[in-house]
Amino acid sequence: MAQLPPGIRFITSFSRDQWYRAFIFSLTFFLYASFHLSRKPISIVKGELHKHCAASHEVELNSYKEYAARIQPVKKPSNASQCGWEPFDKNNYKQLLGALDYSFLCAYAIGMYLSGIIGERLPIRYYLTVGMLASGLFTAMFGLGYFYNIHNLWFYIMAQIANGLVQTTGWPSVVTCIGNWFGKGRRGLIMGIWNSHTSVGNILGSLIAAYWVSTCWGLSFVMPGVIIAVMGIVCFLFLIEHPKDISCSCTPSSSSKTILNGACRFRVQMPTLNAKEMSKPQDPEMEHLLIDTENCSVSLNSSPVATGEGRHGTSAISFFGALRIPGVIEFSLCLLFAKLVSYTFLFWLPLYITNVEHLDAKRAGDLSTLFDVGGIFGGILAGLISDRLEKRASTCGMMLLLAAPTLYMFSAVSKMGLEATVVMLLISGALVNGPYALITTAVSADL
Known part of the structure; x- marks a missing residue:
């Protein structure tokens, strides 16, 4: 019998379940990357919506000539003013651009709460598909203002509000799906890579938006909108919510018993431990998350707080029930400040680089991707350390403490030159x- 080709031997070396797991890992990776891809253009286009037309009065003549020589001359659109795009060409442009940001973020914050409630009661595939198609529509809607010569501030604010609401469908859906397919063993590293x-998404969004920002900034929104809509169709065609939907045994099939958590308010699934596992010392940071059945005064037949039935027969937890889970409030506060910094960089970093380094919008957008390159390594490193030490809280705390002086x-x-900025x-x-990646993936899935 002839020997099988190396490629076929490689394919057959993995089981059916492993191939499904790798497929879901890759699919959810690109699905949520498309969400961030569609959020990034606004930060790139800010430098084009308002241009520093008074630069000649702010710098010396010789330095301005040197600055102008470095910038490639581009053909100005017929519907653009000298200082940018109306109404962002006025002196209050910072307030107007800021209004676009907090319109999106306020809608995103409100929508995230509603999305978690609604998403628990709907099939992930349908819910995520509708959200991605709507995100594509409202992302492209912002760019259509360029082609239809729209200068009404409320048009752009409403586009941001609508986009912020529908963008919240992404995270609860993909993190639930990836949690269904991967067990808790060494989850930090897996989630660090996945996150x-x-x-x-930010890097691709920056590069795509920067490609058109100086010539036709409307396409900086339309193209990401088309991409996320196409990925929504891919989601509808291929996403598998749970391994048992295809009789896949990817997750450990250890016996489990239904018990109540320390708050005695909702049901959770805990695997039955053998004698060796019972004798293993527990992580001090996770001891408060373990369940003490002796202190629980409610019988196992008690009904959970939430009345709605979630997917796959599990009961949906209420808002106050979620707050009673040990660790939720603490990690939420850590995530609050981590996201505050991350989204500040997401929306304002290219404009900051433009002002400090005196670069055009395209080059500033390209340079801003380095923050996300560092984020890739940081997420993987945080997951690896937390798996090795089995201390997720300590890992997050240490990295956040180091981040504070680093930002200062x-x-x-950054004012010392381009190399220092990089x-x-x-x-x-x-x-x-x-820590942002660790909390939103491994920690949230563990809780």
Whole structure:
């Protein structure tokens, strides 16, 4: 019998379940990367919506000539003013651009709460598909203002609000799906690699938006909108929500018993431990998450707080029931400040680089991707360390403590030159996005 080709031997070396797991890992990675890809253009286009038309009065003549010589001359659109795009060409442009940001973020915050409630009661595939198609529509809607010569501020604010609401369908869906397919063993490393989709999406979004920003900034929104809509169709055609939907045994099939958590309010599934596992010392940080059945005064037949039935027969937890889970409030506060910094960089970093380094919008957008490159390594490193030490809280706390002085150094060192900015962007991205990635993936799935 002839020997099988190397490629076929490689394919057959993996089981059916392993191939399905790898497929879901890759699919959800690119699905959520497309969400971040569609969020990034606004930060790139800010430098084009408002241009520093008074630059000649702010710098000396010789330095301005040198600055102008470095910038490639581009053909100005017929519907653009000298200082940018109306109404962002006025002196209050910072407030107007800020209004676009907090319109999106306020809608995103409200929508995230509603999305978690609604998403628990609907099939992931349908819910995520509708959200991605709607995200593509409202992302492209912002760019259509360029082609239809729209200068009404409320048009752009409403586009941001609508986009912020529908963008919330992404995260609860993909993190639930990936949690269904991967067990808790060494979850930090797996989730750290998987969560790099946020940085990959930001990088791709920056490069795509920067390609058209100086010539036709409307396409900087339309093209990402088309991409996320296409990925929504891919989601509808291929996403498998749970291994048992295809009789896949990817998750451990250990026997489990239904018991109540320390708050005695909702049901959770805990695997039955053997004698060896029972004798193993527990992580001090996770002891408060373990369940003490002796202290629970409610019988196992008690009904859970939430009345709605979630997917696959599990009961949906209420908002106050979720707050009673040990660790939820603490990690939520950590994530609050990590996301505050991350989204500040997401929306304002290219404009900051434009003002400090005197680069055009395209080059500033390309340079801003280094923050996300550092975030990729930071997320993987945080997951690896937390798996090795089995201390997720300590890993997050240490990286956040190091991030605080690093950000202060960034504001000072970035004015010393382009090389210093590159180094500080990589370090800041790793320290900020590391705990961000760990909390939003491994920690949230563990809780």
